Amino acid sequence: MKGLDVLDWVVISAYFVILLGVAWWVIKQKQKNTEDYFLAGRNIGWFMVGASIFASNIGSEHVVGLAGNGAGDKMPLLIYELHAWIVLMLGWVFLPFYARSGVFTMPEFLEKRFDARSRWVLSIVSLIAYILTKVSVTIYAGGVVVSALLGIPFWIGAVATVALTGLYTILGGMRAVVYTETIQAIVLVLGAEF
Numbered sequence: 001m002k003g004l005d006v007l008d009w010v011v012i013s014a015y016f017v018i019l020l021g022v023a024w025w026v027i028k029q030k031q032k033n034t035e036d037y038f039l040a041g042r043n044i045g046w047f048m049v050g051a052s053i054f055a056s057n058i059g060s061e062h063v064v065g066l067a068g069n070g071a072g073d074k075m076p077l078l079i080y081e082l083h084a085w086i087v088l089m090l091g092w093v094f095l096p097f098y099a100r101s102g103v104f105t106m107p108e109f110l111e112k113r114f115d116a117r118s119r120w121v122l123s124i125v126s127l128i129a130y131i132l133t134k135v136s137v138t139i140y141a142g143g144v145v146v147s148a149l150l151g152i153p154f155w156i157g158a159v160a161t162v163a164l165t166g167l168y169t170i171l172g173g174m175r176a177v178v179y180t181e182t183i184q185a186i187v188l189v190l191g192a193e194f
Contacts, residue, residue: 004149012149015187019180023168026176037173044178051185052178058188 004012044052103109107126111119143158150157168176 019183020164020168022179022183023172023176026172026179027168029175036175040173040175040178044175048178048182052181055181055185055188058185 098109101109101112103112107119107123110122139158139162142161143154146152146157146161147154168180
C-alpha cells in the first residue's frame with residue numbers, strides 16, 4: 001500500500017483539529033440542566049439535527065463494508081438501502097404523536113402505555129442488539145480504517161476512537177455529539193463525492 005502524502009496528513013490533521021476544537025468549545029460551555037445536557041437545550045437547528053442523524057446512520061461500516069460489498073454485487077445493497085423512505089414516512093406520521101405524549105424514547109412510551117417491565121425489556125433488548133449489530137461493527141470498521149490510514153495497530157486505532165468519542169460525549173453531552181456529527185456528515189458527503 002502506498003503511504004500518505006503530505007497533503008493527506010495536512011487534511012487528516014486539520015479534520016482532527018477542527019473536530020476536537022469544536023468538541024472543546026462545546027465542553028467549555030456550561031450546561032444549565034439535564035435538558036441542556038441530554039437534549040442540547042432543545043434549540044439545535046434542523047440542519048444540524050438532520051446532519052447528526054445522517055452521520056449516526058452512515059458510519060464506518062457503510063464506508064468500509066457496504067461500499068466494498070456493493071462494488072461486487074451492486075443490486076442487493078441498493079435494494080437494502082432503498083427502504084429508508086419508509087422510516088422517514090413513519091417519522092413524519094408518528095413523531096407528532098410521540099411529541100404530544102411527552103416522551104423522549106420508545107421505552108418511556110411503553111412504560112406510559114403499559115408498565116415499567118415493558119420499558120426495561122425493550123431497553124435491555126435494544127442495548128444488546130445495538131451493541132452486537134451496530135457498535136461492534138462500527139468499532140471494528142473504524143479500527144480497520146484508522147489502522148490502514150495511519151499504519152498503527154488495529155487495537156490502538158479502535159480503542160483511541162472509542163476513548164476520544166466517549167470523552168467528548170460524556171463531557172459535552174448531546175450538544176457535543178450533534179456539533180461533531182454535523183462536521184462528520186459534511187466530511188462524509190464531500191469524501192464520498194471526491
